[in-house]
Amino acid sequence: MRRSIILIAVAAFFLVGTISQAHAEFPTKPITLLCPFGAGSTTDLASRSLSNCAKKFFSQPIVVVNQPGASGVLAAATTAKGKPDGYTILMGRVSCNAAVPALNKTIPYKVDDFTFVGITEITPFIICVRADAPYQTLQALVDAIKAEPGKLSYGTSGALSMLDIVGMMLLDAAGLPKNAAVSVPYKGDGDAKTSLLGGHTQFLPNNLSPMMDVIKSGMVRGLAVTTEQRLEMFPDIPTVAEAGYPTLTNAVGWSGIFGPKNMPKEVVTTYAEMLQKLKTDEEWLRTTQNLGALPAVMTPGESEKFVMDQYDKFLRIGEKMDIVIQ
Template structure:
């Protein structure tokens, strides 16, 4: 090879190498280049699923790729969480989960993941009040009458929940502890089937999120006995709190956070989190969530670090609560 040809070859190689750098950078900046899976630990139609689908539709417009909802149910959300923890950390798998991320360590002796170690934190999403509701033909007209009814009927009363580890399960445990009545619990595979059973009059009571119960309450299909927040809520302004009706200190609020497999690229986490926050500011999304009683999380919880700190705080909070209610757990 002549010196001229060698110089020409070297120049060409250098040009190709330099040209490859912007191409590689462009490839990295192309996220997302395909659909993104948002794993939901509970059944379709349930409260977490509703939040995920409302957000997902708006986020699709922001990110330019479909947000595919994948329902992986069972074991109080631990199956979905374990699945996400094991997923390839490429920025195309995320998990939306509620308080169950904080309660799982106390509820389950063996977990296939560690909530505080095996995930990247993205953002908190919304806070959702809970409601105590009953079948339409339950004799008690208000919570005072319900308390008397519970004491008279005892374990003849059927209390539904959406499965071990679901927030409705936790709320039910706390209700039984607070009232001192050991009702018969009836587990279902998700909120939707539990609600269907309540509407059909097959069970007596259910404690679940406003995102699921509000439409049925407003339709008159079920009876509302109170909300679980310290103050009344905008979605159901006439509904008294359980606290003001004598169940002092009774408070259960559901919060939802978004997580990714450990090692997920920071760019994907940041952009996905930003898309969530943009969706929460969308007037149509805000209106829909407000109708269901859900409120966007406070600003300090919308960062990855804010979610991490909140999860750690809630894990410490729920551990003694669950242990104290263990005699009612099933």
């Protein structure tokens, strides 16, 4: 009996050692990073920047796979239902990981059906019009919407996408109903941008990143940005608070790494340590800033709190505007 107990103890010791070694060696094969939006989108560029810089810290590549659809819900659902081994992760976004779960209860996952690995960046929104539009200020745009309800339109990347939600938040902040301006859905923020440039829509609340080139070229005028301070690269564009709509400061985008629920702690730690190294990686910092985002790497615990706070804000907004789908 004593000999059997000793043998079991020895076997258990080696088993624990083998498991610990397996986790310590993670990753042992390529990792799939699901991008919930199409090629060239803000999320796609952020995904590829992270993938490129992660080569310095991981022995295996992180391969970006675009899986667009339903405001990011398709890729998020794939991740939530995936095997929690760390080899399929999601470049989560505010839309599919906070806003849509708060506003649409029919999607196939909940806000906490994930492992919160780490928020990486904050992306401000900017409300834009074409350079030849008559609206010189955000207030002038709002006044035009009030004057002829239902005439002006704005592009979105889908129903209840962040572009759609920020547009409704603007209308709500101005004391207008959500149908005071027409929301026109497109496949992504790039298509919504093209629509604005073509004159098919009259204004666009979009992520800063895809709008930087057309603002710099003078094709588009930025009326207000959702940061608390003016952007260093566009010092002439007022903040939403300066423009008279301080509640729109809550309208920010963000990116972060999410995995299926119940990922091994050791794997989460490996990812979290890699993300912390990005905070001092000059290449990643430079690329992120050039894409119009603000580096904001958070720990898993900080990320979970941040996301749940965002979820609660969107739920309150949705209930106020009566747009929650049950």
